[in-house]
Amino acid sequence: xxxxxxxxxxxxxxxxxxxxxxxxxxxxxxxxxxxxxxxxxxxxxxxxxxxxxxxxxxxxxxxxxxxxxxxxxxxxxxxxxxxxxxxxxxxxxxxxxxxxxxxxxxxxxxxxxxxxxxxxxxxxxxxxxxxxxxxxxxxxxxxxxxxxxxxxxxxxxxxxxxxxxxxxxxxxxxxxxxxxxxxxxxxxxxxxxxxxxxxxxxxxxxxxxxxxxxxxxxxxxxxxxxxxxxxxxxxxxxxxxxxxxxxxxxxxxxxxxxxxxxxxxxxxxxxxxxxxxxxxxxxxxxxxxxxxxxxxxxxxxxxxxxxx
Amino acid sequence: xxxxxxxxxxxxxxxxxxxxxxxxxxxxxxxxxxxxxxxxxxxxxxxxxxxxxxxxxxxxxxxxxxxxxxxxxxxxxxxxxxxxxxxxxxxxxxxxxxxxxxxxxxxxxxxxxxxxxxxxxxxxxxxxxxxxxxxxxxxxxxxxxxxxxxxxxxxxxxxxxxxxxxxxxxxxxxxxxxxxxxxxxxxxxxxxxxxxxxxxxxx
Numbered sequence: 001x002x003x004x005x006x007x008x009x010x011x012x013x014x015x016x017x018x019x020x021x022x023x024x025x026x027x028x029x030x031x032x033x034x035x036x037x038x039x040x041x042x043x044x045x046x047x048x049x050x051x052x053x054x055x056x057x058x059x060x061x062x063x064x065x066x067x068x069x070x071x072x073x074x075x076x077x078x079x080x081x082x083x084x085x086x087x088x089x090x091x092x093x094x095x096x097x098x099x100x101x102x103x104x105x106x107x108x109x110x111x112x113x114x115x116x117x118x119x120x121x122x123x124x125x126x127x128x129x130x131x132x133x134x135x136x137x138x139x140x141x142x143x144x145x146x147x148x149x150x151x152x153x154x155x156x157x158x159x160x161x162x163x164x165x166x167x168x169x170x171x172x173x174x175x176x177x178x179x180x181x182x183x184x185x186x187x188x189x190x191x192x193x194x195x196x197x198x199x200x201x202x203x204x205x206x207x208x209x210x211x212x213x214x215x216x217x218x219x220x221x222x223x224x225x226x227x228x229x230x231x232x233x234x235x236x237x238x239x240x241x242x243x244x245x246x247x248x249x250x251x252x253x254x255x256x257x258x259x260x261x262x263x264x265x266x267x268x269x270x271x272x273x274x275x276x277x278x279x280x281x282x283x284x285x286x287x288x289x290x291x292x293x294x295x296x297x298x299x300x301x302x303x304x305x306x307x308x
Numbered sequence: 309x310x311x312x313x314x315x316x317x318x319x320x321x322x323x324x325x326x327x328x329x330x331x332x333x334x335x336x337x338x339x340x341x342x343x344x345x346x347x348x349x350x351x352x353x354x355x356x357x358x359x360x361x362x363x364x365x366x367x368x369x370x371x372x373x374x375x376x377x378x379x380x381x382x383x384x385x386x387x388x389x390x391x392x393x394x395x396x397x398x399x400x401x402x403x404x405x406x407x408x409x410x411x412x413x414x415x416x417x418x419x420x421x422x423x424x425x426x427x428x429x430x431x432x433x434x435x436x437x438x439x440x441x442x443x444x445x446x447x448x449x450x451x452x453x454x455x456x457x458x459x460x461x462x463x464x465x466x467x468x469x470x471x472x473x474x475x476x477x478x479x480x481x482x483x484x485x486x487x488x489x490x491x492x493x494x495x496x497x498x499x500x501x502x503x504x505x506x507x508x509x510x511x
Contacts, residue, residue: 117469156438165472168439190480195440203480245425279426280457287398 013231015224016131016170018086018197019186020142020157021177026184027084027141029053030177030208034080034139034220040066042088053217055082063089063096066126072134080137080220081130086123086167087142087159093119111161120166127170137224140167144176144194155194171197173227177208184208200230244278251275252285256292265298265307311406311413311510314488318508319446321347322491348500350507358435365433365468366421370399386466390431393464393473397424403454409488415510416484418447418454426459428452437465437472448476449484 017034021027028048032039032055039046039057046057056077060066066089070081083089097118098105104115111119130138143158155176157164168174175188175196187205188198198204208219255272259265272289275281293300298307325344346353355363365387371377372391377384401420406413422429428451434441442448448461461481463474495501 120470154440162437162470165437165439166470169472190440190443190476192443195438195443195474198480242425279459280423280455282457283401283403283423283455284398287401 013228014131014135014137015227016127016138016140016172017220018140018142018157018167018171018174019177020144020155020175020194022144024048025177025179026208027177028082029211029217030184030186030219031082031084031139031141033217034082034137035224036077036079037082037139038075038078038080040069040081040083040089042066042083042092043085045084050211053211060092063092066092070130070134075134075136078136080139081134083138083140085142086140087157089126089140090119090123090159090163093122097122116161116163120163123163123167124170131170139220140171142167152192154192168195168197172199173197173202180205184210200227200234202227202230241278244276245281248275248277248281249285252281253288256285256288259289259292259296261296262298262307265293265296269307309413310505311415312505313415313417313508313510314491315417316445316447316450318347319450319487319491322494323444323446326494345503348503348507358433361468362433365466366431369394369431373399383466383468386469386471389471390464390466393462394422394424394429397422397429403451405454405456407453407485409485410492412492414488416450416454416488417510418451420451420455421464423455423458426457428455428458428461430461430463432463432465434465434467437467437470439472439474441465442474442476446482446484446487449482449487452476452478452481453484 019027019031028039028043028045029050031037032049032053037055039055041057041059044059046054046059058065058069060069075081094105094111094115095109097111097115098109101118104112104118106112106115127138127140130136144155145158147154147156155178157167159167173188175186175198176194177184177186179185185205185207187194188196189203189205190196196203202223206223209215211217252272252275255268255275259268272285275285277285293307300306301308321340321344325340343353365383368377368381368383368387369391372384372388373395377387377391381387399422401423402417403420404415404417406415408414420428421431428448430447430451432442442463442465448463452458452461460475460477462476465472465474492501495504
């Protein structure tokens with residue numbers, strides 16, 4: 001079924017988010033501020049979270065356990081799945097990947113190059129499964145490491161091999177937690193220190209309010225609500241722009257198709273010029289027009305201002 | 309008044325030259341300053357293996373779009389994903405924009421791999437990719453300046469096997485005019501302005 005861009009607002013959009021930061025900065029607590037979260041505590045770090053902020057959890061020992069637990073009937077009470085941490089999740093995937101195909105492993109039990117590719121694809125598949133099939137928000141937490149790049153120090157995800165790049169692919173939002181002064185912050189815009197992913201106007205460096213005793217832990221819940229509002233507003237604006245773009249492209253292509261010789265080119269030229277453009281339709285249609293004119297072997301006479 | 313041209317490649321070569329000073333860094337076998345001067349003189353350079361692979365990868369994407377892509381090619385999966393994104397867009401589109409920077413009339417110029425629905429796309433073949441690799445590139449600031457109505461710029465990156473997409477919006481993109489202004493100041497200080505004027509006059 002072909003759907004129109006404006007239709008993307010028909011239901012609450014789930015969000016896939018990546019959060020990275022140094023150990024101990026509060027990633028797990030932040031992750032568990034997502035709406036009705038299930039804590040997938042692969043790092044076995046639940047005891048480091050203030051009891052009041054803990055949420056129902058599983059502590060899988062194998063990747064098969066993760067897959068067995070993440071089925072619709074187990075998840076009716078949850079809106080968000082919080083993987084803590086993504087690095088440990090990938091560690092669990094390694095023996096599983098080798099079991100699927102011995103070529104994914106090396107003799108010493110580590111992953112082969114093919115195995116890293118396999119794990120990267122499985123990570124994306126799992127994220128897609130949680131998002132599309134299970135219809136949950138997905139939050140994946142990663143430890144961060146510093147990396148020297150010339151004089152600059154950059155932050156990166158603590159994940160081996162190319163997987164640290166492929167984990168970004170399915171994410172809507174992603175960023176790094178850092179202390180700035182006494183404040184915990186979440187940076188969601190690309191900067192010289194790290195790669196991040198903001199969207200729907202949610203970007204920049206967000207201050208994470210300190211949790212006083214009794215405060216509800218709802219930072220991500222509010223952020224997701226904000227995302228949803230922006231998503232709706234964006235979808236509305238984008239739908240208008242996209243509709244105008246598609247109208248212009250449709251109209252332009254119809255006019256171009258009607259040009260078969262010099263007479264029809266001259267006849268249609270003014271119609272073509274009158275198109276109301278949106279986004280990059282004007283450039284795209286001009287290229288299509290010129291290509292078509294060339295294919296017909298026509299030339300433009302500057303004196304008569306007509307094709308011949 | 310005379311106008312002078314600036315491209316992303318020229319700026320990129322300059323930024324590489326000033327960030328990797330060959331005379332203080334014995335660890336590099338390349339000579340970035342000599343490479344920059346070659347670009348400044350607009351001399352032909354020999355294509356490197358990496359460049360040739362990049363061209364071959366783009367050719368495969370184009371062939372897929374034309375319905376002639378070799379499905380058994382080892383790069384087919386990644387190239388096909390990229391082809392799916394840019395299908396229907398205009399390819400190899402030359403864009404230019406005249407701007408005033410300081411006391412100069414400057415013609416910014418670039419060739420876009422693809423333009424479609426308000427998004428500029430550039431295909432990158434690379435042996436090594438890290439998320440955020442193109443943050444410092446002058447390409448998205450330059451190209452977003454060239455096409456003011458474009459909403460965003462997207463790098464479509466592959467190593468021939470995997471595919472990644474790195475997207476930049478306008479609000480997270482550096483101001484290209486400032487970079488060009490710095491470039492002109494540097495040329496002036498280095499006494500290279502005359503050489504630039506000789507080779508980069510816009511028609």
